[in-house]
Amino acid sequence: MRVKHVPIGEIKEGERFRVDLGDLADLMASIKERGLLHPISIDQSYNLVAGGRRLSACRELGLEKVPCVIHSHRR
Numbered sequence: 484m485r486v487k488h489v490p491i492g493e494i495k496e497g498e499r500f501r502v503d504l505g506d507l508a509d510l511m512a513s514i515k516e517r518g519l520l521h522p523i524s525i526d527q528s529y530n531l532v533a534g535g536r537r538l539s540a541c542r543e544l545g546l547e548k549v550p551c552v553i554h555s556h557r558r
């Protein structure tokens with residue numbers, strides 16, 4: 484598994500299945516205290532595959548880059 488730190492602005496969210504992200508406060512507190520424990524999943528074109536809530540929480544925290552797993556193909 485290859486993990487790369489990607490600038491948040493380069494990740495393309497597109498249309499998502501989950502529209503309501505819910506309350507991000509606890510997730511943001513966890514990321515602030517422990518860091519991002521599970522990298523965000525993107526494809527080779529930087530399209531978001533999984534981790535929309537984590538990405539939104541990182542964006543709200545003002546992080547510039549996030550760790551991402553880059554998948555060679557989408558299922």
